[in-house]
Amino acid sequence: MGYGVYVPIYRIRVEEIAKVWNEDAEGIKTSLNIVEKSVQDKDEDAATIAVQAARRAVSHAGIDAREIGAVYVGSESHPYAVKPTATIVKEAIGTGNRVMAADLEFACKAGTAGMQMVMGLIDSNMIKYGMTVGSDTAQGRPGDALEYTAGAGGAAFILGKGGSGNIAEILKTVSFTSDTPDFWRKEGASFPSHGGRFTGEPGYFNHTISATKMLFEETGFKPSDFDYAVFHQPNGRFPTNVAKQLGFTSEQIKNGLITPMIGNTYSGASLIGLAATLDVAMPGQKILVTSFGSGAGSDSFAIEVTENIEARRGSLVPVRDIISKNKTYVDYSIYLKHKKAIKKE
Amino acid sequence: MDVAPASLWRKINTRYNLVGNTCKNCNTSYFPQRVVCRNCGRKSKLEERKFSGNGTIFSFTRIMVPPDAFREDAPYTIGLIKLDEGPMVEGHIIDNCAEIKIGGKVKTVFRRMQTEDKEDLIRYQYKFEPL
Numbered sequence: 001m002g003y004g005v006y007v008p009i010y011r012i013r014v015e016e017i018a019k020v021w022n023e024d025a026e027g028i029k030t031s032l033n034i035v036e037k038s039v040q041d042k043d044e045d046a047a048t049i050a051v052q053a054a055r056r057a058v059s060h061a062g063i064d065a066r067e068i069g070a071v072y073v074g075s076e077s078h079p080y081a082v083k084p085t086a087t088i089v090k091e092a093i094g095t096g097n098r099v100m101a102a103d104l105e106f107a108c109k110a111g112t113a114g115m116q117m118v119m120g121l122i123d124s125n126m127i128k129y130g131m132t133v134g135s136d137t138a139q140g141r142p143g144d145a146l147e148y149t150a151g152a153g154g155a156a157f158i159l160g161k162g163g164s165g166n167i168a169e170i171l172k173t174v175s176f177t178s179d180t181p182d183f184w185r186k187e188g189a190s191f192p193s194h195g196g197r198f199t200g201e202p203g204y205f206n207h208t209i210s211a212t213k214m215l216f217e218e219t220g221f222k223p224s225d226f227d228y229a230v231f232h233q234p235n236g237r238f239p240t241n242v243a244k245q246l247g248f249t250s251e252q253i254k255n256g257l258i259t260p261m262i263g264n265t266y267s268g269a270s271l272i273g274l275a276a277t278l279d280v281a282m283p284g285q286k287i288l289v290t291s292f293g294s295g296a297g298s299d300s301f302a303i304e305v306t307e308n309i310e311a312r313r314g315s316l317v318p319v320r321d322i323i324s325k326n327k328t329y330v331d332y333s334i335y336l337k338h339k340k341a342i343k344k345e
Numbered sequence: 346m347d348v349a350p351a352s353l354w355r356k357i358n359t360r361y362n363l364v365g366n367t368c369k370n371c372n373t374s375y376f377p378q379r380v381v382c383r384n385c386g387r388k389s390k391l392e393e394r395k396f397s398g399n400g401t402i403f404s405f406t407r408i409m410v411p412p413d414a415f416r417e418d419a420p421y422t423i424g425l426i427k428l429d430e431g432p433m434v435e436g437h438i439i440d441n442c443a444e445i446k447i448g449g450k451v452k453t454v455f456r457r458m459q460t461e462d463k464e465d466l467i468r469y470q471y472k473f474e475p476l
Contacts, residue, residue, distance in 0.1 A: 009442065041456075043439070043458070043472070044456060045457060052455055088469060091358075091362075092455055092469075326442065326443075344416045
């Protein structure tokens with residue numbers, strides 16, 4: 001029905017982080033295909049980002065928020081360990097109290113997991129509209145490779161059944177899931193740990209490729225049937241490589257490849273990529289989306305854009321405008337302050 | 346800085362969504378809500394109203410020496426905002442690199458309000474963003 005994206009205005013360049021750790025910035029930019037990443041303001045967190053994106057989604061959908069029957073918020077950085085972000089979001093968009101709500105966590109794919117849950121509720125006629133949000137102020141340990149990519153941002157999608165308001169239809173979704181310890185963060189730990197190179201082949205590539213191929217098998221689609229493809233983007237290199245391995249061209253993925261400019265927004269990454277693709281997609285075009293969450297799993301979606309999409313763009317600010325206009329660069333010390341890594345005592 | 350759950354809960358609608366009220370008799374709007382309209386007295390017909398969040402900076406000041414709850418934020422800007430619907434509201438004006446000036450247009454954004462201790466509730470509410 002509609003979508004909304006929010007990315008904080010602050011950015012830190014790869015060069016600024018590399019300078020602190022005496023690393024080769026150009027080598028990192030090339031190997032990770034990333035230029036800079038987004039950084040939250042001092043008073044922003046996964047909940048505030050989720051609310052900003054959710055409000056934009058309600059505005060874009062043009063519906064009465066009281067008709068939303070479910071709100072799911074996926075994040076690795078929920079502000080509370082116990083107390084839902086989803087209740088904050090549902091109150092801030094004004095859903096009323098007759099609403100199902102829950103927080104989700106599945107590393108970087110909790111936002112698309114929420115999308116599948118909402119689909120089920122709509123298909124079983126339990127709700128009219130449902131919202132899924134992927135939002136994160138991503139954590140990366142200082143000095144770790146993740147520090148160059150862990151960004152901040154989120155996206156919200158409102159799903160509904162049929163009707164003239166729909167901008168796109170989800171034709172099919174499947175998931176590929178296994179217990180793969182490629183990336184984790186335990187209760188109380190400030191930063192995630194990961195298995196280094198193990199996160200690549202057994203983690204990201206195996207799950208992304210398997211889910212996408214499963215979708216192909218169950219639908220009969222092939223890469224050339226899609227006008228666009230969006231893959232989870234922990235950096236700029238992985239989605240480019242996985243697209244190539246699956247038989248997609250760089251032209252098909254370029255619109256949804258956002259990480260090089262804002263970093264990996266974890267639960268927000270695939271959804272922001274989808275939003276950026278919907279910004280330019282035309283009626284009848286097909287979009288493949290395959291998310292990935294460490295731990296590990298991938299959700300794959302085949303989506304077809306409807307004839308309503310152009311009329312509904314109206315005042316919607318495209319993702320690429322959101323991330324390129326009004327951005328402000330911070331140095332490493334201000335970055336630490338925004339991340340609350342240094343505090344006044 | 347302790348945030349009392351009951352106090353926070355009672356003000357959620359006001360703070361999240363800028364909900365005040367309007368007197369249906371004289372069309373005067375209030376934020377925060379009033380029980381009795383200043384103009385109509387006992388003939389008041391006050392109804393809840395969610396304001397648009399759009400307004401104009403009436404005045405502002407830069408806080409350099411903050412109270413403890415805002416220690417991480419200083420320096421920051423507090424403004425008096427004349428909402429498009431009429432009420433004058435006090436609030437934080439965030440630094441989004443746009444110029445903060447009297448007469449400048451603003452809209453609300455959703456932010457954390459203050460610095461809490463690790464075990465305290467988080468207070469979320471509107472702040473104003475210069476356009």
